[in-house]
Amino acid sequence: MPTRASAPTRRTMLKGAGVLLIGFCAPIVRTARAESAPFAPNAFVRIDGAGEVTLIMPQVEMGQGVYTAISMILAEELDADWAKVKVDHAPPDEAHYANPALGVQATGNSNSIRAFWKPLRKAGAGARACLVQAAATAWNVPPAECRTASGVVIHDGNGRRADYGSLVQRAAAITPPADPPLKDPSQFHLIGRPLKRLDTPDKTNGAAKYGIDAMPPGVKFATLAQSPVLGGKVAQVDDTQARQIPGVRQVVVLDDLVAVVGDHMWAAKQGLEALQVAWDDGPNAAVGTDEIWARLRQASARDGAVAKDAGDIGRALQASDVIAQTYEMPLLAHATMEPLNATVHVTPSSAEVWIGTQVIERVHAAVARAAGLAESQVTVHQHLLGGGFGRRLEPDMAYQAARIAKQVDGPVKVVWTREEDIRHDIYRPVYHDSLWARLDGGRIAAWKHRVTGSSVLARWLPPAFQKGVDGDGVDSAQDIPYDIPNLRVEFNREEPPGVVTGFWRGVGPNNNVFAIESFIDELARKAGQDPVAFRRAHLSKSPRLKVALDLVARESGWGTPLPPRCGRGVSVQPSFASWVATVVECQVDDEGEVALRRVTTAVDTGMAVNPDTIAAQLQGGIVFGLTAALYGEITLEKGRVQQSNFHDYRMLRIDQVPPIDVHVIKSAEAPGGIGETGTTSAVPALRNAIYAATGVPLRRMPIDRSLIAAGAKS
Amino acid sequence: MITLIVNGQSRAVDVPPDMPLLWVLRDVLGLTGTKFGCGIAQCGACTVHLDGKPVRSCLLRVGALGTRAVTTIEAVGASPNGAKLQQAWLDLEVIQCGYCQSGQLMSATALLDTVPQPSDADIDAAMAGNICRCGTYVRIRQAIKNAAARV
Amino acid sequence: MTRFHKGRIVWAVFAVLLVMGCVLLWNVFPTPALGFAGEHGAIYRGPSPTGAPPELASADMVTRGAYLTKAADCAVCHTAPGGQPFAGGLAFPTPFGVLYSPNITPDRQTGIGTWSDADLLHALHDGVGKDGQRLYPALPYEAYALLADDDVRAIRAYLFSLPAVHASPPPNRLAFPFNQRWLMGIWAVMYKPAERFRPYADRSPEWNRGAYLAEALAHCGDCHTPRNLAQAPDNRAKFSGAVTEGWRAFDITPDRDAGVGAWSDAELAQYLQAGHAAGHGSAGGPMAEAVDNSFAGFTPADIRALVVYLRSVPARGDPGRPAPRTAPATEFPREALTGTDARGRRIFAGACASCHGWGGVSLITDFATLTGDRAVNDPSATNVAQMVLAGSDRRTGGGAAMMPAFGRAYSDSEIAAVANYVTARFGSAPSHLTAKDVARLRRATAG
Ligand code: FES
Ligand code: FES
Secondary structure: OOOOOOOOOEEOOOOOOOOEOOOOOOOOHHHHHOOOOOOOOOOEEEEEEOEEEEEEEEEOOOOHHHHHHHHHHHHHHOOOOOHEEEEEEEOOOOHHHHOOOOOOOOOOOOOOOHHHHHHHHHHHHHHHHHHHHHHHHHHOHHHEEEEEEEEEEEEOOOEEEEHHHHHHHHHHHHOOOOOOOOOOOOHOOOOOOOOOOOOOHHOOOOOOHHHHHOOOOOEEEEEEEEEEHHHHHHEEEEOOOHHHEEEEEEEEEOOOOOEEEOOOOOHHHHHHOOEEEEEEEEHOOOOHHHHHHHHHHOOOOOOOOOEEEEHHHHOOOOOOOEEEEEEOOEOOOOOOOOEEEEEEEEEOOOOEEEEOOOOOOHHHHHHHHHHOOOOEEEEEEEEEEOOOOOOOHHOHHHHHHHHHHOOOOOEEEEEEOOHHHHHHOOOOOOEEEEEEEEOOOOOEEEEEEEEEEEEHHHHHHHHHEEEEEEEOOOOOOOOOOOOEEEEEEEEOOOOOOOOOOOOOHHHHHHHHHHHHHHEEEEEEEEEEEEHHHHHHOOOOOOOOHHHHHHHHHHHHHOOOOOOOOEEEEEEEEEEEEEEEEEEEEEEEEEEEEEEEEEEEEEEEEEOOOHHHHHHHHHHHHHHHHHHHHHHOOOOOOOOOOOOOOOOOOOOOHHHOOOOOEEEOOOOOOOOOOOOOOOHHHHHHHHHHHHHHHHHHOOOOOOOOOHHHHHHHHO | OOOEEOOOOEEEEOOOOEEEHHHHHHHOOOOOOOOOOOOOOOOOOEEEEEEOOOEEOOOEEHHHHOEEEEEHHHHHOOOEEEHHHHHHHHHHHOOOOOOOOHHHHHHHHHHHOOOOOOOOOHHHHHHHHOOOOOHHHHHHHHHHHHHHHHO | OOHHHHHHHHHHHHHHHHHHHHHHHHOOOOOOOOOHOOOOOOOOOOOOOOOOOHHHHHOHHHHHHHHHHOOOHHHHHOOOOOOOOEEEEOOEOOOOOEEEEEOOOOOOOOOOOOOHHHHHHHHHHHOOOOOOOOOOOOOOOOHHHOHHHHHHHHHHOOOOOOOOOOOOOOOOOOOOOOOOOHHHHHHHHHHOOOOOOOOOOOHHHHHHHHHHHHHHHEEEEEOOOOOOOOOOOOHHHHHOEEOOOOOOOOOOOOOOOOOOOOOHHHHHHHHHHHEEEOEEEEEOHHHHHHHHHOOOHHHHHHHHHHHHHHHHHHOOOOOOOOOOOOOOOOOOOOOOHHHHHHHHHHHHHHHHHHHHOOOOOOOOOHHOOOOOOOOOOOOHHHHHHHHHHHHHEEOOOOEEEEEOOOOOOHHHHHHHHHHHHHHHHHHOOOOOOOOOHHHHHHHHOOO
């Protein structure tokens, strides 16, 4: 059983809250974990003689507040003193920290709380049981007569109290029970409270350490360039001028990249600019966005692999009044605020990595592979993440940095320029959705949905890609919340040439909810019904979603008059085990520009561990989605990504963001996922708001202002 | 050798004069609170104060500083508005990943130093240059107002 | 209708045609570039105004040729974006179609590898290619005709010292009748000076040198002098400014408001050499290219000579053009705005204020200071919009002058709004660009 060894060297006291210790100065070293901590009943809980509780975080903190939420769950069942709780990053260790829902040590798919809810509660309760047992034995009383509160075991009968620290020696000898009793939710005193985040104080004063802030002694700085044409190789390099730049130490040339190492990033950047590189463009030199779309559209004519088949869709769609429509989603970059980076030190017998990653075990393996070492020779230090959004579910940056570091004497921090970060992203797939439906008496009688696009899972987790169906690719489509008697959902895999695709906040549901909710609005209009009423009429089997829809309709003022050229749009979704209904209100002008006026959302995410974090995640997710809907698109020309930085890959700014009201519905159900839900819901809600304001049914994202302008004038 | 004043201390650095202040702070002085986001003055992550004015350090050549004093996120809490804003940020749980927040706080502090009771339009004007990819804008706006309301 | 009436109508039509003809004739009337300088006078006794500068007197022909090639700014037109220098292929959108510059590297098949000195002299002086075909005046032979023979030989020596690049530009896309090259013969007869540059005896050696540099080599008038209907420079309005390739080349006459009369000699020299002068803003677009590729390589004496020459051309006040505003705007924008003005300010706040400053005086670099900049003081906002669209990626002695190109991700209406906001906030008069105008400006620069 791994145990924590190294002493914390930096702590931050918070008033009335736990303590966070994170950063490279408290390294989490796999080999060191064999050393003993007084009480370590499982992979998540450590208690020392002073009663300090250290909780090991199996999921990474990238802004979603998960360190706080996980700590709350553990501390709740442990009955720890919240003021004495510290958290620490987990090391790469799939055996102990694999995400139960994914089978790998990864943070993604908005499932941290869903997946770890039970295991963490058990871990906390098991540790508590050991401590109670230890006290009961010492006091010679039955454990059942003892209770716990805030880091203390209490026996009310004899009035004895023992704090956890004093019990750790004894407790360490006790095997935790396999199935400890869990608290009844009515007894929760931490879960459900809007507790302050543990990781944020250091983020207000520059003390927080992200991967990019790693500064091992003697570190050098590097930046790299990969072939402008995706998949191209280095043909020839002339480094004469680069070497003359003051501060440049080394030029590293690999088959697919060049990097310049210097005393600081500036020297490295200048050196890279002075490097004369001829590239061998390779097979993708002619790939353009048009070709990608053409292939996708062509592929969409094929029947897909069937993910869901209910009723008799063949018969139900054999009519002349079938309504058919297509919807499309572009390639997208992640543009995490913290550009890609990794700091690596490779020696002949070891490698050390400093990085903020969503997949620490994959980073561990990738670096070992790049350095030609055994995994046991590699140490990974986890850092905070300056945004993940799925980009840091890939270990490519660690792999590339390790290959560079292998050529360098001493540690080297490899930082991607924003341009490299955007031009060599692993992109959100392009999707083409074909939908067919038939209305019968104002209700949907039949529905067929064919998703054509890239399968991220087939690359990322091949066993999950079964029988031609990418479960993520049909997520929220095969479990469409609406009551439809004849239903078929198909997946049609078609990879864009030259482009590697990956997870991106919301991935499959993003696409599917956009297509479904857009189509539903068009069907409602055909049926002559109000979009909310039409949805409501089809939600009989999704009562939780109906509640959310009713709430959002009320809170958004649905149906109340609006100024000219304004519209409200609604979307509902069952995604990530949360039920979300969102209304966006916007205004368009004659040039097709869209101004956001207001966003209202209602969510039933089961039991809310930290309600304030849920609201924050929805607000942030909604901005993320609206950004994509208004601006997001990566295009290729001659195999090159044409966007490069925030001037041509635009982000929503504060002045464009309207009030966003989040209504969290009280629920006793198990917690659902939340990080991606806002992103997924915002896009169709905005699209439908534009539809309501102008009558223009946009069918691909990002929005096309010229179409809106034409509609706004007519 | 170039001498600059950072957070009240005089620091001598041996770097080329055209090196942007951002890299001097991060890579030479080890003040990593100031962040790199874009390198082209489009995101605001690298914002510091130059004699109290907000400026993007990613394009500011260190040789052009002259005697102007630099303040970074590590020291902004020493100013009354900086401290008020830091507290307001925590009280309202503004922060998500936090990577942009050094820059947000520097811009917000400069705003309150110029306009103690900012309107929404003032907040737009002062903060639109700071991108937050996590989308914390709604709370940033509210936290600035809360801080301004505190005496 | 009576015969009388018919007669009157015929006369009226005739009169109208006559007037139109006269106007046309007046418009296309050839006007020599140096016409304003008067007579050549008696014998000029100063040092030769032609050739490379005295600093290179003992240098070999290739080195002298390199200087002159730079001064004639050949590379700018004969290099495609991202292409090999001098290998041609740059597109020239003209009102009559698109022309592509040829390859002038010494490649024997696709370049000028088989050209003799005489061939190049014939081309530059007469506008006739080696194959006897008439050249389009996109090659400014109305200027190069003034070049001294030795200078043309030196330029050829330099070009032949370069690596041969095998590359053919795309074929020109010109509509009839403009694809009829022989017509250019008429053009050449009308507008090409008949003789090489001859110094003016009663002008100073500096002036003569400046005149040679400006007229024969740098061909300033190609952009800064408006063109007549035949697309030849109309030197009656010499250097009074024109829109070329979608960018405004400003009035560079000594007029105090519209031109550069209010600039000191030092400021003019600084602008020419660095693309920036304190209080007057920075060069962008084609002028930035001219500075970086050409003027930045001039000797200080040659820059001074250019300044002396510029001071001598007749001022031509443009009454529509107010004097540039020299005071910064307010430190923080607090005025209430609505509609597209508010949109302009929003875009400025997000994408521009970080570098340019709300006052217009950049805290980051002088290159980004807008106060006093001619572009923001131009009520047409042509160059403001072009800068926003295309950005700038210059490496100068004074550091990088970088501005992102916003054209890809910002719409025409957004760019119009921000350009109008910028001229209103920092200039002497607001512009009123529309989305359509911006679309037109985009087309003017699209190859
Ligand atoms: S890094 Fe300086 S503004 Fe983005
Ligand atoms: S908090 Fe993550 S970018 Fe702003």
